[in-house]
Amino acid sequence: MKNWKVSPAQGVHGSVRVPGDKSISHRSVMLGGIAKGRTEVTGFLAGADCLATLEAFRAMGVAVERLDETSLVVHGRGLHGLAGPSSVLDMGNAGTAIRLSMGLLSGQRFTTTMTGDESLRSRPMERVAAPLRQMGAQIETTAGKPPVTVRPATQLRGIDYALPMASAQVKSAILLAGLYAEGRTSVTEPAPTRDHTERMLRGFGLDVQTEGPRASLVGGQELTATRVQVPGDISSAAFFLVAGCLAGEEGFVVENVGINPTRTGIIDILRLMGADLRVYPRDIQGGEPVADIEVRRSALRGVAVPPELVPLAIDELPVLFIAAAGAQGETVFTGAAELRVKESDRLAVMSEGLGAVGVPNELLPDGIRIGGGQRLRAGTIDSHGDHRIAMSFAVASLLADEPLSVRDVTNVATSFPGFVATARACGLHIALA
Numbered sequence: 516m517k518n519w520k521v522s523p524a525q526g527v528h529g530s531v532r533v534p535g536d537k538s539i540s541h542r543s544v545m546l547g548g549i550a551k552g553r554t555e556v557t558g559f560l561a562g563a564d565c566l567a568t569l570e571a572f573r574a575m576g577v578a579v580e581r582l583d584e585t586s587l588v589v590h591g592r593g594l595h596g597l598a599g600p601s602s603v604l605d606m607g608n609a610g611t612a613i614r615l616s617m618g619l620l621s622g623q624r625f626t627t628t629m630t631g632d633e634s635l636r637s638r639p640m641e642r643v644a645a646p647l648r649q650m651g652a653q654i655e656t657t658a659g660k661p662p663v664t665v666r667p668a669t670q671l672r673g674i675d676y677a678l679p680m681a682s683a684q685v686k687s688a689i690l691l692a693g694l695y696a697e698g699r700t701s702v703t704e705p706a707p708t709r710d711h712t713e714r715m716l717r718g719f720g721l722d723v724q725t726e727g728p729r730a731s732l733v734g735g736q737e738l739t740a741t742r743v744q745v746p747g748d749i750s751s752a753a754f755f756l757v758a759g760c761l762a763g764e765e766g767f768v769v770e771n772v773g774i775n776p777t778r779t780g781i782i783d784i785l786r787l788m789g790a791d792l793r794v795y796p797r798d799i800q801g802g803e804p805v806a807d808i809e810v811r812r813s814a815l816r817g818v819a820v821p822p823e824l825v826p827l828a829i830d831e832l833p834v835l836f837i838a839a840a841g842a843q844g845e846t847v848f849t850g851a852a853e854l855r856v857k858e859s860d861r862l863a864v865m866s867e868g869l870g871a872v873g874v875p876n877e878l879l880p881d882g883i884r885i886g887g888g889q890r891l892r893a894g895t896i897d898s899h900g901d902h903r904i905a906m907s908f909a910v911a912s913l914l915a916d917e918p919l920s921v922r923d924v925t926n927v928a929t930s931f932p933g934f935v936a937t938a939r940a941c942g943l944h945i946a947l948a
């Protein structure tokens with residue numbers, strides 16, 4: 516098992532660039548694969564999660580050329596051009612890969628079985644399977660979890676579905692099945708979630724309507740190949756944004772970060788806590804707004820985080836818990852029950868990790884209460900194989916006077932290959948242990 520020893524660091528400096536957005540990278544291969552023609556992707560995240568999607572689509576007959584580490588050409592086969600894979604598709608650690616594919620595969624004329632690693636095999640899939648069955652899809656889960664088998668349906672029908680939880684993966688799976696359905700497919704969400712699927716489908720020439728919380732499309736439209744420029748992932752930038760708030764020297768900048776408004780809850784939450792954080796818009800890349808973000812050491816204070824910001828910062832909450840540990844006073848997060856079904860139970864695992872380094876906290880059914888303001892003590896944190904937990908505790912070294920041990924860090928490569936080198940270059944002290 517790979518572990519880190521993270522020694523106390525004084526500050527972070529310079530500028531960093533983070534790898535491409537994970538959500539957008541997955542979608543670029545999926546939509547490129549079912550489009551007509553040649554889709555060029557730049558800024559692709561060559562992390563294990565997105566590479567699992569890439570290999571899955573290759574196994575279904577899509578030729579993908581890798582021009583360099585982050586540039587791809589996807590030779591799309593058209594809406595009905597995928598071929599049945601010769602074996603089970605292994606989606607690794609990637610929830611987005613399996614859930615979005617369940618939707619897309621519901622409309623195919625072949626049978627596919629998908630599985631994943633131990634973490635993925637413990638995650639709920641009925642939230643996707645149930646609405647897809649309402650559309651006529653033939654899907655079997657294994658007691659609600661992977662492996663999942665998708666068989667050919669006679670004909671999918673559009674539905675008008677109200678999501679019971681704020682989930683972009685469920686919304687996206689239904690819309691992707693909707694491409695193959697008769698009539699209109701609509702999804703209404705209880706709170707805004709990332710809208711990369713809707714934006715990218717439009718980039719591929721589709722008419723996708725959004726009216727308030729409802730997104731819809733009519734089935735049968737062909738996608739036309741396009742260029743996809745993937746911006747830096749705000750979920751990876753998050754570690755450096757928090758590091759900058761805790762210990763950034765003047766001029767510490769995270770460059771080229773996607774700031775789609777369905778993803779910027781972290782900026783709002785840090786500002787509520789008193790962060791000095793400046794956003795310098797750059798341009799629009801692949802239908803997504805992009806900015807450089809400058810952040811500096813700030814006197815953070817504890818807050819009650821408005822629950823409506825939670826879905827807009829869902830993957831950034833673990834590192835926001837570290838910001839809370841460094842803030843004066845108590846911070847309370849609620850409305851975050853979805854964290855219990857991520858790559859790990861992120862509420863329980865963060866609570867355990869914070870406790871191991873002496874941060875007072877109380878686990879709530881849908882959140883956590885964190886007492887901030889103390890220095891951390893030496894301790895061992897088990898990431899439970901969750902990439903974002905491991906990286907969060909690397910940032911926590913800015914609050915520590917003694918080294919921290921972080922266990923089970925291999926999965927950092929799922930979303931942020933090169934994290935250690937990037938973190939070291941700006942001042943964190945991470946050693947393999």
Ligand code: S3P
Pocket residue numbers: 537538539611681682683684685687709829830853
């Ligand atoms: C994602 C949606 C979110 C997020 C995940 C990526 C996506 O999951 O946590 O990392 O790419 O659509 P949920 O839909 O389960 O909230």
